[in-house]
Amino acid sequence: MFHGLSAFPLTPMNEQHVNDREFVNLIQRLVSARVDSIGVLGSTGNYAYLSRMERLRVLQLAVSAAENTPVMTSISALRTLDVLHLAEDAQKAGASAVLLAPVSYQTLTDEEVYLLYEQCTKSLSIPLCVYDNPGTTKFHFTDELHGRIASLPHVRSIKIPGVPSNLEAANVRINNLRELVPSHVTIGVSGDPFAATGLNAGCELWYSVLGGLFPKLCLRMTQVSLKGYSAEADQISTQIEPIWLLFRQYGSLRVISAAAEIMGLISSPSLPLPLQPLNSSARDLLNSFLIEISSMEES
Template sequence: MFHGLSAFPMTPLNEAGINEKEYVKLIQRLVAAGVDAIGALGSTGNYAYLSREERLGVLQLAVGSAEGIPVMTSISAIRTLDVLRLAEDAQKAGASAVLLAPVSYQALTNEEVYLLYQQVTSSLSVPLCVYDNPGTTHFHFSDELHGRIAELPHVRSIKIPGVPSEPEAAKVRISKLRALIPSHVTIGVSGDPFAATGLNAGCEAWYSVLGGLFPKTCLRMTRLALDGCADEAEQLSARLEPIWSLFRQYGSLRVVSAAAEISGLISSPSLPLPLQPLNLSAREHLKSILADIQSIEGS
């Protein structure tokens, strides 16, 4: 499940609670497209705004609606005790894998992060994906630390935040990391604007925000890159540059939630406070962008 497109749907929620019917419809959309895996409760899935009980409920909905497509879920939390409890919940709910970022309030040291993964993997019965997300965690993995963690039991993938934009530099980046981790551990790119370049550079998976909403488009780009059609993959990514630009300016969660609302897939409001939706100007710009993406999705 750590190859190809792993689509991360958002979790529609507001102060009234989680909209379970809309969430299930988003999962069914991914199933119909035939994504390689579903990433429940990632950053786009609003895991950080949910209680343990709410996270379990959302995961159960995802697994129950996935029709056999493997589901990976975040178990990230500030305290190791809570991570372990979330891991137990995930395994009982039937998750095929777990995703763990070293989130914290106090800044973590390299050794503290290693010990976190060591303790968690020692009690797992499912694979784990390491989530390298410095924009959120403010922790920067070294390649050497990735190499140490990748040797732990059950570690099967590393979700990196992006790659250099220049193709040859991206290949060097992936080759350097690949040299330090076991062959059974895949490298997956996140940060959607980097996806085509990362896949063309040797990443085996794309952990995608946009794929959670427009899976056919993202599957096409993934398949093109993994089949060696590098130019075609980059051309498709270039066509998506307008939404990548909005991602960079406003954050992917705000943009995707607005896109889902505009597309009639979820109702408004769909973000937990204190998060605010896109402003009206950005929303109008997004409407024009979505017309092109929807034409790709339907073709």
């Protein structure tokens, strides 16, 4: 499952509840588009704002609606004990894999992060993806630490943040990491504005926020890059640049939730407080581009 496009949908919610119907509809759109895997309860899926029981309910809905599409779910939490409980829930609910970032209130050391993954993998019977997300966790993996963790049982992929924008530098980045990571562990790029460069530089898959809403377009960009048509992948990414600009300025979650609201796929409000939606000027910019990107999705 760790190849191609892994699409990360929103978890539509307000202060009272998760909207089950809207969430299932988002999952069904991804299944219809034939994405390679679905990543629920990631950062885009608002896992950090949900209780254990809410996370389990969302995962159960996803697994049920995903049919034969593999579902990966986040098990990230502040305490290792909670991570282990979430891992147990994920396995019982039928998840195909788990995603783990080293989130913490206190700054973690390399050894503490290694022990987190070591303890977690001991309790797993399904694959694990390492989530390297320094923008959120404030923890910076070294390539050496990635190599140590990637050698643990059940580790099958690393979700890295954005790569250098220059393709040559991105190639060096991926090659350096690949030298330290076992061959059975894939390297996937996140940070959507960097996706085309990351794929062209040798990443085997794209962990995509935009793919959770526009799966056909993102699947097309992924596939052409993996087939060696790097210029075509770059062209598609350039066409989406207005979205990338909004991602950089306002954060992908706010932008993608506003897009889903504008498209009528989810109701408003759709973010947990204290998060606030896009301001009106940014929303107008997004609205003006959604017509074009929706056309690209269906072409």
